[in-house]
Amino acid sequence: MLAWLTARGTKRRRWIACGLGVGLPVLVLLALVLACLINAWSVSEPDWHYQLRPSGSGHLINxxxxxxxxxxxxxxxxxxxxxxxxxxxxxxxxxxxxxxxxxxxxxxxxxxxxxxxxxxxxxxxxxxxxxxxxxxxxxxxxxxxxxxxxxxxxxxxxxxxxxxxxxxxxxxxxxxxxxxxxxxxxxxxxxxxxxxxxxxxxxxxxxxxxxxxxxxxxxxxxxxxxxxxxxxxxxxxxxxxxxxxLTNALPGVQVPVALVGVSEKGYAEVSVSVDGVSGHSSMPPKESAIGIISKAVSRLEAYPQPHFFDSSSVEYTTLETAAPHSSFLYKLIYSNLWLFKNIVSNQFLESASTAATVRTTTAPTLFNAGYKINVVPSTATAYINHRVHPKQTIEDVLEYDREVIGDSRVNVTLNTDTYIRPHxxxxxxxxxxxxxxxxxxxxxxxxxxxxxxxxxxxxxxxxxxxxxxxxxxxxxxxxxxxxxxxxxxxxxxxxxxxxxxxxxxxxxxxxxxxxxxxxxxxxxxxxxxx
Ligand SMILES: [Zn+2]
Missing domain, CATH: 3.40.630.10 (Zn peptidases)
Structure with missing residues (x-):
């Protein structure tokens, strides 16, 4: 009897445990969905913004x-x-x-x-x-x-x-x-x-x-x-x-958005160079200057600078502000960025124009190396044009470049005549x-x-x-x-x-x-x- 009761109790606990195992995540999911829906339904223009709206309008010019x-x-x-x-x-x-x-x-x-x-x-x-x-x-x-x-x-x-x-x-x-x-x-x-x-x-x-x-x-x-x-x-x-x-600038937003630029990206011209790896083209070195710099540039493209889309970023506020003016689907997303920020961030990174707003861009624009087809050049230089995101300093960007290249033979140098710090x-x-x-x-x-x-x-x-x-x-x-x-x-x-x-x-x-x-x-x- 005792054994049966014990077995029955164990069975029930298993069921409860199993129920909890399945039920808890479902409950959490339901709660999340409900919270998101409530946020979307209740989102409205902030009072301070609403209060700035004029009660009437009229042109001053006849x-x-x-x-x-x-x-x-x-x-x-x-x-x-x-x-x-x-x-x-x-x-x-x-x-x-x-x-x-x-x-x-x-x-x-x-x-x-x-x-x-x-x-x-x-x-x-x-x-x-x-x-x-x-x-x-x-x-x-x-x-x-x-x-x-x-x-x-x-x-x-x-x-x-x-x-x-x-x-x-x-x-x-x-x-x-x-x-x-x-x-x-x-x-x-x-x-x-x-x-x-x-x-x-x-x-x-x-x-x-x-x-x-x-x-x-x-x-x-x-x-x-x-x-x-x-x-x-x-x-x-x-x-x-x-x-x-702007009209049609933000997905899901039909209302025109008056965007105010509160900052401006910086500008940096960076040279990536190597010197002193020469050789004859009939017996070339294992790694040529051209090869080293090509690898460096390719790594800079493969590992772009970090992106910034979180609750403290300007673009995050842009979307939050757009929430009350969006279609329901986007209202759901923009009013719940705490949950969807990674998805939105990935969307930003998909296109070159939006990616440029959330990260420092890296554009290789010039490549100088070699002067004769049968001579392995000892030097090679590539030029990178960075537009620096306001959340980074130019020094941060250079440090990141060096880290990504990860090759002590490569010099990463800023053109000090032309840079502009991010505003x-x-x-x-x-x-x-x-x-x-x-x-x-x-x-x-x-x-x-x-x-x-x-x-x-x-x-x-x-x-x-x-x-x-x-x-x-x-x-x-x-x-x-x-x-x-x-x-x-x-x-x-x-x-x-x-x-x-x-x-x-x-x-x-x-x-x-x-x-x-x-x-x-x-x-x-x-x-x-x-
Ligand atoms: Zn202009």
Whole structure:
């Protein structure tokens, strides 16, 4: 009997153990699924972001004035301010552009020194100072550039310097990058100072460089120098070109996202070389210089730099911010990144364009070795172009390269003349008044969008302004479908006519909001307000 009972008890325990063995993981799984679903169902726009949305909207420009402004914009696009390289600028076009700005905006260029002064820097760049009445307020800087990249005319369907308007778009080199900002800022400034007669409390600056496309050393760098020499030490924030309002940029997100660049990748040219392994081609050494360097390059490609996609990364926040605006499937993913981050991270790494946002990229671009077919060269050098992720230093990247190559004969050397350190990550989110000011101005003009941070892959003039502020943002108020991206620096660059109206509106709203930043008369409306 006892034996039977014992056997029965053991059996039951086994069943319980077995039940627990199968049931527990199922329960955990169910709980996980439930938690994910609840997160997805309940995700909503954060209050701080919602509260920045305007209760109403309206354009500041009436139609007759808009046509006039549009005409000026087209005239600016017709001047071919092409930068080929730092020593090859189109100086006659730059001179023409200078005269054009001075005659188009006479009130900004003299006679109103109590309100605004303008200094021409390095012959063709401009620095405007708009003097505020309250010296306790830290000034800010709006930056843009007036030069454009060259064109391959035969690949264009339109004359790149005719600024043809087809009803919906204006086609021209510079329409997007970056003359809309140059003209939009100046139109808004003229309106702000002389039509609206705003009394300026906070001093601000407008810096327009003329050689951004070929380094910015004569333009933005010199503007920064002039500011420094005037005793300007800090800026509340700096806003330059960068990301835009994008449609179809994030999977599962139909709503336009206004991406604000909060950092910029660094730049490093690295040589990977070996010296002193020579020999005759009739009796070659076991390992030639070419072989050693080939192996080194191949290892650098096989073991790419680490990637950064975790809760502290900018891209993680981008997706979290997108969650309330996504289709249900993506809502499920973006609101549960704690669970799906590895899957999402792998997706990022799948494509070259998204991989570049989460890691330092490694591009072998040059390979030098040998001079005669029957001589084994004693040296070989490969050049690697790294774009350095803001979560790494250039030193980290070099150390990783050396570790991956794992060959003491190979020298890994940084070109110290050309490197640019990755930019610090500027504050973003509800705790940054400057980011919120920008987000508010964006939402006033693009109320259908949401604002999220991003990391810039391309470089801008902001590298020269980093010392002035920790709040450096890269955003242009232009609207772009991701499919139109190749037009930038490509063919048939264009901007929507209506978008140009929004460009001027945005800069005006920003000037108004920055002027009120201390008073912050922000209209906070409740979610159920009608
Ligand atoms: Zn640009």
């Amino acid at each position: 139609d007759s004035l808009f046509e006039e402004r549009l005409g000026r914009f087209q005239a600016a696009l017709r001047i071919p301010t092409i930068s080929v390289d730092a020593r090859n600028l189109n100086e006659s076009a730059l001179e023409e552009f200078k005269n054009f700005l001075q005659t188009s905006f006479p009130r900004l260029h003299g006679g109103n020194e109590d309100k605004i002064t303008c200094e021409v820097v390095s012959n063709y760049s401009f620095l405007y100072e708009i003097k505020g009445s309250d010296e306790s307020l830290t000034p800010y800087l709006l930056a843009a550039h007036l030069d454009v990249v060259p064109v391959e005319e035969d690949k264009w369907n339109y004359d790149p310097f005719e600024a043809m308007k087809d009803g919906e778009y204006i086609y021209a080199r510079g329409a997007f990058d970056d003359k809309h900002a140059v003209m939009g800022i100046l139109e808004a400034l003229d309106y702000f100072l002389f039509t609206k007669n705003e009394s300026v409390k906070r001093t601000f600056y407008v810096g327009i460089g003329h050689d951004e496309e070929v380094s910015g050393r004569q333009g933005a760098a010199k503007i920064a120098e002039v500011l420094h020499n005037r005793g300007v030490k800090t800026m509340d924030f700096v806003l330059d070109e960068g990301f835009v309002v 610090p990550i500027s504050p973003y989110g509800p705790d940054s008044p400057q980011y919120k000011l920008l987000a508010r101005s964006i939402l006033e003009v693009f109320p259908q969008s949401f604002v999220a941070p991003g990391t810039m892959i391309a470089t801008t003039d902001t590298k020269y302004y980093l010392n002035f502020s920790k709040n450096v943002y890269r955003f242009a108020p232009t609207f772009l479908d991701i499919e139109d991206m190749p037009r930038l620096h490509g063919h048939d660059e264009r901007i929507r006519v209506e978008n140009y109206r929004e460009v001027v509106d945005f800069f005006f709203r920003l000037m108004v909001n920055a002027n009120q930043v201390n008073a912050r008369p922000l209209h906070v409306h409740a979610r159920n307000e009608l």
